[in-house]
Structure formats: structure tokens, C-alpha cells
Amino acid sequence: MDYTFFDFLQLVGSLGIFIYGMKIFSDGLQKVAGGKLRAILKGMTTTRLRGIVTGFGATTVTQSSTTTTVMVVSFVNAGLITFIESTGVIMGANIGTTVTAWMVAIFGFKMEITPIAIMLIGIFFPFMFVGKEKLRSLAEAMIGFGILFIGLEFIKNAVPSIDENPEMFMFLDGLTGFGFGSILIFVFAGTILTLLTQSSSAATAITLVMLFQGWIDFPIAAAMILGENIGTTVTANIAAIIGNVHAKRAARFHLIFNVFGVVWMLIVLQPFLVGIDNIMSFFSPDAGSVFEAADEIGRANATLALSLFHTTFNVMNVLILFAFVPRIIRFVERVQTDKKDVDSKFRLQYISSGLMSSPELSIAQAHKEIELFGKLIEKMHFSFQGLFFKKQKKHEKFLKKIAKREQITDNIELEIAEYLTKISGANLTESVTRRIRSMHSMINDFERIGDLYFQMSKTFEDMQNEGIDLPPEAKKELGVLLDHLYDAIRHVRKNLDKNNGEFDLDKAMKIEEKINKTRDELINAHYNRLEDGTYSTKAGFIFLDYTKRMEKIGDHLFNISEALAGRKIKSAYSTVVEKRGK
Numbered sequence: 001m002d003y004t005f006f007d008f009l010q011l012v013g014s015l016g017i018f019i020y021g022m023k024i025f026s027d028g029l030q031k032v033a034g035g036k037l038r039a040i041l042k043g044m045t046t047t048r049l050r051g052i053v054t055g056f057g058a059t060t061v062t063q064s065s066t067t068t069t070v071m072v073v074s075f076v077n078a079g080l081i082t083f084i085e086s087t088g089v090i091m092g093a094n095i096g097t098t099v100t101a102w103m104v105a106i107f108g109f110k111m112e113i114t115p116i117a118i119m120l121i122g123i124f125f126p127f128m129f130v131g132k133e134k135l136r137s138l139a140e141a142m143i144g145f146g147i148l149f150i151g152l153e154f155i156k157n158a159v160p161s162i163d164e165n166p167e168m169f170m171f172l173d174g175l176t177g178f179g180f181g182s183i184l185i186f187v188f189a190g191t192i193l194t195l196l197t198q199s200s201s202a203a204t205a206i207t208l209v210m211l212f213q214g215w216i217d218f219p220i221a222a223a224m225i226l227g228e229n230i231g232t233t234v235t236a237n238i239a240a241i242i243g244n245v246h247a248k249r250a251a252r253f254h255l256i257f258n259v260f261g262v263v264w265m266l267i268v269l270q271p272f273l274v275g276i277d278n279i280m281s282f283f284s285p286d287a288g289s290v291f292e293a294a295d296e297i298g299r300a301n302a303t304l305a306l307s308l309f310h311t312t313f314n315v316m317n318v319l320i321l322f323a324f325v326p327r328i329i330r331f332v333e334r335v336q337t338d339k340k341d342v343d344s345k346f347r348l349q350y351i352s353s354g355l356m357s358s359p360e361l362s363i364a365q366a367h368k369e370i371e372l373f374g375k376l377i378e379k380m381h382f383s384f385q386g387l388f389f390k391k392q393k394k395h396e397k398f399l400k401k402i403a404k405r406e407q408i409t410d411n412i413e414l415e416i417a418e419y420l421t422k423i424s425g426a427n428l429t430e431s432v433t434r435r436i437r438s439m440h441s442m443i444n445d446f447e448r449i450g451d452l453y454f455q456m457s458k459t460f461e462d463m464q465n466e467g468i469d470l471p472p473e474a475k476k477e478l479g480v481l482l483d484h485l486y487d488a489i490r491h492v493r494k495n496l497d498k499n500n501g502e503f504d505l506d507k508a509m510k511i512e513e514k515i516n517k518t519r520d521e522l523i524n525a526h527y528n529r530l531e532d533g534t535y536s537t538k539a540g541f542i543f544l545d546y547t548k549r550m551e552k553i554g555d556h557l558f559n560i561s562e563a564l565a566g567r568k569i570k571s572a573y574s575t576v577v578e579k580r581g582k
Contacts, residue, residue, distance in 0.1 A: 011158035018151030019202050021144050028141025031429050032134060048325065051088020052318065058089070059096025068093040069236040069254050076250045086250045087325055090257065091318045097232065098311040100201040104208055105303040108152045117146035133429055152205060159213050183223045183269065186216070187262065190227020191234070200232035204310070208303045218290045218302050219273055225310050226262045233258050249336045256328060261317035273309065280305045362423050363432060366439055367496070369416050373446045374493045376412070380405050380453045381489055385482050387460050388475050395464070402457040409450030413443045438563040445556040445563075452549050452556075459542060471535055474543050477522050481550050484515045488557040495564055508561035515554035522547045 059068040072086045072093070107113040120142050127139035178185070194203040204225065211221040233255040241248075265272065277290050280301060290305040292298070321328070383398045383405075390398070420436050428436070463469070470478075488511045523544070530540050 007158065011155065014151055014154035014158045015197070015202065015206070016151075017154055018148060018205060019197065019199060021147030021149070021151050022199070022201060024144025025141050025148055026144070028137050028139075028144055031137035032141060048088035048091075048322075051085060052092035052095070055089035055092020055094075056096040057092075059093045060099050068096065069233065069251070072236075072250060076246045083246045083249045083253070084329060087253055087257075087329065090250065090254045091322070091325075094229070094258065094261075094314045095311070095318065097200050097204075098307065098314055101204045101208065101307040101310050104152060104205050105300075105307045107149060108156075108205075108208070108303075113149045114153045117149040121146040133431070137429065152209070155206070155209050156212070159209055159215070183219065183266065186220050186223035187227040187230070187266075190224035190229075191231040192227075193224070194228045194231025195234055198235060200228050203228045203231065208306060211306060212299045212303050214299060218277075218305065219269070221302075221306050222269065222273055222309050225306065226265060226313075229258050229314070230255075230262055245336060249332050252332045252336055253328060256332065257317075257321060260321060260328075261313070264320070265313055265317075272313075276305050276309050276312070279308065362419075363435060366416060366419055366423070366436075369412070369419075370439060370442055370446070371493070371496045373409070373412050373416070373443060374489070374496055376405055376409065377446055377449050377453075378486075378489050378493065380409075380450060381482070381486060384453050384457055384460075385479075385486075387457065388478065388482075395460075399457055399461055402454055406450050406454035409447050413447040416443045434566065438566060441563040442560050445559045449553050449556050452553050456546060456549050459545060463542060466538075468536075468539050468542065470539055470543060471529070474525075474529070474535070474539075477518075477525060478543070478546055478550070481515065481518050481522065481547065484511060484518055485550060485553055485557070487511050488515070488554055488561075492557055492560050492564070495561075505561060505565050505567065508558055508565075512554060512558045515551060519547055519551040 055068060055072075069090055072089050076083055076086050124139040124142040127135050128143070130136060130139075190203065190207065193206060194200050197203050197206070207216075207221050207224045207228070210216045210224075211218065216224070233251070237251040237255055273291075280290055284301050284304075286297075290298075290302040380402055383401045386398045387395055417440060420439055424433075424436055488508070491507055491511060526540055526544055526547070529535055530537070535543070
């Protein structure tokens with residue numbers, strides 16, 4: 001046998017080039033279409049059919065059903081979509097992953113793509129240094145496309161020759177003599193191959209190369225494709241282990257859906273493959289049967305037949321099981337029960353559980369968590385307001401709620417910050433980098449607001465323990481300031497779904513001015529009451545402390561408004577002055 005360990009390392013390196021090219025290609029496409037993809041994802045949940053189309057489109061762009069399904073699981077985990085809404089996307093991802101097989105079969109085996117790939121790199125490489133971001137991303141995608149097919153050519157050359165290594169072929173040939181048992185063996189081999197490469201597209205490319213080189217025949221290659229359909233679900237299931245119940249259900253649905261498909265296909269595999277052979281013979285009569293591909297033309301035709309099998313199987317699986325999806329969903333819900341005490345108590349802590357999708361799309365998940373952060377702060381505001389304006393018997397409940405939510409805000413800030421740091425480790429566009437920095441600023445301000453509400457609640461608790469009470473007019477004045485804070489919170493929450501630059505700071509400026517003006521009025525009223533002897537020095541100190549802390553909350557809310565707008569106070573203020581002067 002002439003195949004050495006050095007030759008094996010060349011094969012591994014060739015596979016690495018292929019996968020690296022696919023990653024660059026995928027990342028570049030996502031940067032070009034990142035905003036549009038997020039818009040699609042927001043509207044993909046209306047019907048299951050629309051979800052299928054979306055899953056197909058997302059997988060075509062990401063070039064990996066594994067990436068799409070992990071993305072869907074992470075979105076379900078973050079509450080961006082529900083488990084039921086995710087099922088259509090998962091089915092569409094199964095169809096979308098077959099695009100890679102067609103691309104590899106057509107460009108990699110039916111035509112000489114390497115010179116074209118090198119030419120593409122030469123054409124687009126200079127555009128990597130231009131100022132326009134979209135053009136740089138497109139150049140990155142095209143360079144990745146070229147590297148992908150150079151890697152494929154290296155794989156074809158690195159796969160051992162049958163003539164020079166008959167012992168290896170005899171080993172594989174020995175596994176094909178068990179009838180239906182051999183099919184099951186290679187289904188398992190396809191599953192393992194996908195787990196090792198962590199990419200269904202890479203596993204499919206390897207299977208196509210093995211078929212083209214004559215190492216395996218058409219039925220065995222089809223069995224490996226079926227195994228790869230199971231293997232692609234394992235990554236999402238592993239990622240969902242530390243996700244919430246909804247993420248687990250989405251991952252389990254993908255596994256069960258694909259396993260059902262493989263089971264029924266195994267039952268009808270032989271006649272199904274004969275049908276594929278007949279279709280290929282009709283369109284390519286000179287190539288001969290795909291079961292007996294002897295020359296290079298016949299083997300190249302067999303790779304197209306395998307791509308047709310891959311697509312036809314996944315499309316038929318969706319058509320057959322589409323009507324049974326509600327039953328599969330009910331089965332998954334019974335298997336994966338909802339433990340409410342676990343999954344609803346600290347829902348946001350799962351954001352950094354490793355459910356990472358592509359950087360361009362992960363932003364939507366992080367932004368959703370920040371929206372929920374704002375909602376939590378609003379609840380803390382209501383609880384604190386209740387201390388002053390609700391009956392005394394409810395005070396203990398409000399104090400406990402504020403203390404509990406303050407702990408949650410600490411957890412949320414840490415989890416979101418870690419998640420954003422993970423995203424920052426990737427190669428990002430300038431706009432995404434700016435948005436991540438704004439998000440870091442927002443979560444820091446939200447956490448400080450939570451601290452301030454908690455500190456004021458502890459001051460209120462001390463007041464009760466010491467028997468200190470504020471006069472009615474002082475409470476009323478604090479109520480006015482609290483109303484202004486509520487306006488600021490509502491304004492921030494209302495605008496959290498807008499992109500940078502779309503936030504109008506004019507209203508935020510007006511609310512901030514009201515808060516500052518009210519603070520000044522309250523400080524004057526405080527000194528008047530001290531001079532009149534309306535309340536004690538201790539009560540006055542507490543009133544002044546409340547006033548300053550509330551004004552500080554207003555400052556943090558305005559900081560969040562600045563981060564949402566992507567502009568700082570100086571430019572914002574000059575714009576406001578200019579508007580008012582007109």
C-alpha cells in the first residue's frame with residue numbers, strides 16, 4: 001500500500017481548506033445580506049409554509065443546515081420565535097442543505113472549476129481593501145467561494161487511488177457484502193462523518209468525492225447521505241442541552257423529523273434509487289446507469305444523481321410529514337416536559353449557553369434580551385412606586401420583588417455581556433461592531449438603574465424600621481419625578497426595536513429637561529421645608545437622597561437613548577437647538 005501518513009495529513013489539510021473556504025463564503029454572504037436576513041427572520045413565523053421557505057433561504061446563505069438549526073434553536077431559546085414556529089424553518093433547512101451538494105457536483109466534477117476559482121480570487125482580492133463595506137463583504141464571499149473549490153480539488157487529489165491502494169478498497173468492499181446490513185453500516189458512517197466535520201455540507205462533499213473516485217457505489221453513497229441527515233441534527237441537540245425547554249423541543253423535533261424520514265426511505269430505498277437512475281438515464285442517456293459508473297463521465301453523472309437523491313428525499317420527507325407535524329409536536333412536548341420552576345424563573349441566563357448562530361444574526365438574539373431587560377426595569381419602577389402610593393400591607397411584597405429583580409439584573413448584565421463578547425470574537429462589519437458597543441453601554445446603564453431602584457427600596461425599608469415618614473406634599477413631589485422617569489422608560493422601550501440612527505433624541509431631551517427641572521424644584525422645596533421645620537433633618541436627608549438617585553436614573557435612561565440613536569449628547573443637543581430655532 002502506497003498511502004502514507006503524510007498523504008493522510010494532506011487529505012486532512014485539504015478538508016480544512018474546503019471547510020475554511022465554506023466558512024469565509026458563508027460569513028461574506030451573511031454580511032452582505034445580514035440586515036435582510038434579520039428582517040426575514042422577524043416575518044418568518046406567520047405560517048409553517050413561510051417558515052419552510054425561510055429555512056431554505058437561510059440555509060442557502062449559511063451553506064449549512066447545522067448552522068441554520070443551531071441558529072433556530074438559539075432564537076427559540078431567546079424567545080425570538082416559538083417552538084411551533086421553528087418547525088417550518090427546520091424543515092426548510094433540510095431542503096436548503098441540498099444546494100451545496102448540487103453546487104459541488106456541478107462545479108466540482110462536471111467542469112474544471114479550479115482555474116475559474118483562482119481567477120475569482122484574483123478579481124475580487126483588490127476589493128478587500130476598498131472603503132465600501134458591502135463590496136468588501138462580497139469580495140470576501142467570492143474569495144471564500146474560490147478557496148472552497150480549490151479545497152475540493154485538493155480533496156479529490158488527496159483521496160487514495162484505488163489502483164495503488166487495493167487493500168483499502170478491499171476493506172470497504174468487505175463492508176458492502178451484508179445486504180441491508182451494509183446500508184445500515186454506512187448510514188451510521190455518514191452520521192459519524194457529519195459529527196467529525198461538524199458540517200453536513202463538508203460531509204456531503206466528502207461523500208461525493210468518494211463516489212466520484214469509485215471508493216463507494218451509488219447505493220452506499222445514498223446510505224451515507226441518509227446518515228448525514230441524522231448527523232446534522234446532533235450538533236443542535238448538543239447545543240440545546242443547556243438551553244431552556246423550548247430550545248430542547250426544537251432540537252428534538254429536528255432529530256425526530258429526520259429520523260422518521262430516514263426510516264421510511266430505508267424501507268423504499270432500492271426502488272427509489274432505481275427511479276433516480278431512470279431519471280438520470282432520461283436526461284443523460286450516454287452516461288449509462290449510475291449503478292455501474294465505470295468511467296469519469298459516468299462517475300460525474302453519479303454525483304449529480306446523488307444530489308438529485310438528496311434533494312428529492314428531503315422534499316418528499318417534508319411533503320409526507322407536513323400533515324403530521326402537529327402530532328410530532330405533541331409527541332415532543334410529552335417527551336420534553338415543561339418544568340416551569342426551572343425554565344421561567346431566570347429565563348435570560350441561557351443567552352450565553354453556547355447557542356451561537358452567525359454573528360450577523362446573533363445580534364437579533366442579544367437585542368431581544370435587552371428589550372426584556374427594559375421590561376424588567378419597568379416592573380422595578382412600578383414596584384418602587386407602589387411603596388409610596390399603595391397600602392402598607394403590600395410594602396413587603398414590593399420590597400421582595402425589587403430585591404429579587406435586582407439580582408436578576410446582575411445576572412442578565414453578565415450573561416448578555418459574555419454573549420456579546422463571544423460575538424465580538426468573530427470577523428464583523430463596522431456597523432455590527434458599533435451596535436455591539438452600544439449594547440454593552442445599554443446593559444451597563446440598565447444594570448445601574450436596577451441598582452438605584454434597589455438602593456432606594458432599602459432606604460424606604462430603613463424609613464419604616466425607624467418610624468420616619470415623609471409629609472404628603474413631599475410624596476406628591478416625588479410622584480411627579482417618578483412619572484417623568486416612567487415617561488423616559490416607556491420612550492426607551494418603545495424605541496428599542498429601532499436600528500441605530502433611527503432614534504429621535506428630541507423627545508428624550510425634553511424628558512431629560514423635565515427631570516432636571518423637577519429635581520431643581522424639589523431641592524428648593526426641600527430647603528423651604530427644612531427652614532419651616534415641616535420635617536426633620538433626617539427625613540429631609542432621605543428626601544434629598546431620593547431626588548438625586550431618581551435624577552441619576554434619568555441620566556442612565558438618557559445614556560440608553562444616546563446608545564440607541566448612535567449619537568452623543570453634544571451632537572444631539574446641537575441638533576435639538578437647531579430644530580427649535582427654525
